[in-house]
Amino acid sequence: MKQSILLKSLFVLGLFSALLACQQQKKEVINFPATDLSSENLIPKPSKITPTNSAFGLDKNTSIHTSENASGFSEVGQFLAEKIKWHTNLDIPVNTTETPTLERIIFINQSDSTVISSKEGYDLYITQDSIILNAKTAEGAFRGVQTIRQIIPEMSNDTLTENKMWLIPTGKITDSPNFEYRGSMLDVARHFFSVEDVKKYIDILAYYKINTLHLHLTDDQGWRIEIKSWPKLTEVGGRSEVGGGEGGFYTQEDYKEIVAYAAKHYITIVPEVDMPGHTNAASVAYPFLNGNGKTPKIYTGTQVGFSTFDTRKDTVYAFIDDVVREISAITPGPYFHAGGDESHVTKKKDFIYFVSKIDKIVKKHGKRMIGWDEIVHADIDTSAIAQFWANEKNAKLAIEKGLKVILSPGKKAYLDMKYDTLSKHGLDWAGLIPVDTGYVWTPERYVEGISKEHILGVEAPLWSETISNIDELEYLAFPRMIGYSELSWSTEENRDWENYKVRLGNQAPYLDKMNVKYYPSPLIEWKKSKYTYKAIDKD
Ligand code: TNX
16 A cells, blocks of 8 residues: 555656656746636536636647556546547547656546545646646546536637647636535436437536436336336337327447446436336336226326326236346446326325335345435335425425435426526426526525435436427526536535626537537526537527
């Protein structure tokens, strides 16, 4: 252990002496313009920023180095190099052994420093010659890399040297998240979204340090995940969606591809199989599940609460055991979401019986159950998590029972609510949610009696009754989702609408370059970028 620290220090020392030697040889004196790291457009806002007002020139002579033998660090370095290439077209080597033209380095360092307070925390020291990113884990390094990406300016400044150089402000950032669970949910059941669509969503979520993507995989209108022991779920139940479209589903290979892509972005996938209500598509495929002796018709409407599993039949639990087993086997994350919402035609005592049984099945397959807030009425283990969406009494009952809660209040965090009366997509049962309303609230004070220690985190769900393609998905998700990233990462004292809205307006170059069809809310002054032409067809 001691030896490895020594080796590491020698390695870093070696790098720095090489760097110094090169600089002495090259002697390119650059008078950088003054900068201010604290006024950069970082979202989420970091815990602490101390500017030193100079600049690090990112150019073709920069290289990235990562701690040796630190699991995942070199991949994180590679990720940064890919994103720098995408942004600047520079080819930055990672862990190269050649040093002759080296001028500046970005060092991604595994550090056990006690200053870094959590596994996702990081420190960033930026000087004229180096950027040092310290993190305990590769996950922390990955979050810190997003900060580096966000402070690389849109344009290079080539008036300083013949080189194209992107000037990064110098200073120090110390950062760690306020909540450990920072998520979005995507409903792929009401309308299906392809693996490519989900990957694009993941790309953008990762840029804003979101760490969880909950996939609502089943509902009345469609079943979207292949279950090998029950093939008709997708063969029959996967062929429908709201409005009568063709639906679709993920094979287990597709799902694994999403999970792996998410993992590369340090995002955990939470699979949801919604039950005992919201199960019409499953019962169309296997009519014994509903226990009423009838084969239901395919449903393509948007009403909720009319379907249920038969909660008193052993074969239903054998079926659920297979489903939970197969999905859990290809889900590395700790959670399995079992739904539980709006089961209006399930008798209360049957619902309670059902949820308690499901909790045990989920645990048997090595996962922690998450359920919509209605599940708190059941006799469940305190390891279960209640996702508060509508009923404050349920949320309070959850904490009385010792459960943690995820906050997804419909009135504040539902991405499927319209922005305003003119919104082209979205519902309004929980009210309109303009960009400021979605941002201006405090999770720790939203429900009386529910404070920081009870809250696992914040999740913004995107239900898809009114959206059927990626452009429409982006219209509802962005820019609001960016605000939920700040709400879940940054502390209350670091959040301020007036300050946030300026930083948000400055996300336009990134969003435009990503070809994100965000809603250009009139509350925000959107920065014009060289990619703005793409934004013309935004509406
Ligand atoms: C309520 S939130 C639902 C969903 C709908 C959504 C529409 C929740 C747990 N259930 O079934 O899609 O409203 O906003």
